[in-house]
Amino acid sequence: MAVNAESNNVGDGLTLQMVRDSLIRQEDTIVFSLIERARFPLNSPAYDPSYGSIPGFSGSLVELFVKQTEAVQAKVGRFENPEEHPFFPDNLPPSLVPHYKFPEVLNPAAMSININKAIWDIYFNKLLPLFVAPGDDGNYASTAARDLECLQALSRRIHYGKLVAEVKFRDEQKDYEPPIRARDTLVSLLTFADVEEAVKKRVAKKAMTFGQEVKLGEDEDKGKYKVDPVVLSGLYGDWVIPLTKEVEIEYLLHRLD
Numbered sequence: 640m641a642v643n644a645e646s647n648n649v650g651d652g653l654t655l656q657m658v659r660d661s662l663i664r665q666e667d668t669i670v671f672s673l674i675e676r677a678r679f680p681l682n683s684p685a686y687d688p689s690y691g692s693i694p695g696f697s698g699s700l701v702e703l704f705v706k707q708t709e710a711v712q713a714k715v716g717r718f719e720n721p722e723e724h725p726f727f728p729d730n731l732p733p734s735l736v737p738h739y740k741f742p743e744v745l746n747p748a749a750m751s752i753n754i755n756k757a758i759w760d761i762y763f764n765k766l767l768p769l770f771v772a773p774g775d776d777g778n779y780a781s782t783a784a785r786d787l788e789c790l791q792a793l794s795r796r797i798h799y800g801k802l803v804a805e806v807k808f809r810d811e812q813k814d815y816e817p818p819i820r821a822r823d824t825l826v827s828l829l830t831f832a833d834v835e836e837a838v839k840k841r842v843a844k845k846a847m848t849f850g851q852e853v854k855l856g857e858d859e860d861k862g863k864y865k866v867d868p869v870v871l872s873g874l875y876g877d878w879v880i881p882l883t884k885e886v887e888i889e890y891l892l893h894r895l896d
């Protein structure tokens with residue numbers, strides 16, 4: 640079965656190229672969602688637990704938004720898909736809709752891997768200040784909605800490392816088994832420096848293409864982008880790719896359990 644272009648679901652006959660094609664497609668979603676978030680300034684009250692002191696809830700506006708949205712999404716089955724990972728997995732309501740039998744590609748150990756806590760911390764503390772302007776325009780609800788889109792797109796991409804690792808393992812099982820058993824370093828085995836370079840270059844190009852000011856006539860504003868392409872490419876190189884590799888390593892370490 641092929642990677643489904645709409646849902647990104649994968650089945651048997653999975654190849655590294657298919658998984659990489661999906662990662663390339665997911666770049667579009669990530670770049671677009673970051674551009675959409677950058678329409679708003681930082682809006683720090685959305686992240687401040689003391690702002691508004693929400694009745695019956697101890698946390699920030701964005702935490703409230705994400706918890707409530709994830710609860711609704713859980714009820715309609717979002718997290719039944721092994722490619723989706725909640726940010727607040729505790730006490731999520733069960734799905735109310737019929738179960739769809741997603742292809743079982745991954746080793747069951749994959750179920751226990753969820754690095755969304757790290758993704759959350761890095762997104763709010765490291766990434767956001769890099770690509771949004773400082774300031775406060777009061778649009779906290781829209782800001783929180785954009786944040787969740789970014790977080791979910793990043794989380795899906797980073798946890799795709801499980802699939803990347805599974806295919807690499809199947810392709811080169813003989814090479815992977817000894818370091819897994821020895822709990823040895825796997826990072827050099829699964830790193831493809833040329834692919835990483837291509838990813839970073841393509842992300843910069845997408846940031847230029849999707850983030851350009853589109854104007855009619857003479858006054859085209861060449862070289863002005865909604866989000867700095869260098870920043871987006873750096874964000875991939877410094878965070879998205881290393882976190883994907885972290886998921887790959889975590890998955891492989893449990894692959895023979």
Ligand SMILES: C=C(O[C@@H]1C=C(C(=O)O)C=C[C@H]1O)C(=O)O
Nearest residue numbers: 803829830831834835838880883
């Ligand atoms: C995802 C892969 O594994 C590693 C991580 C990459 C990434 O996150 O883009 C790219 C190349 C590899 O070093 C891959 O090989 O495609």
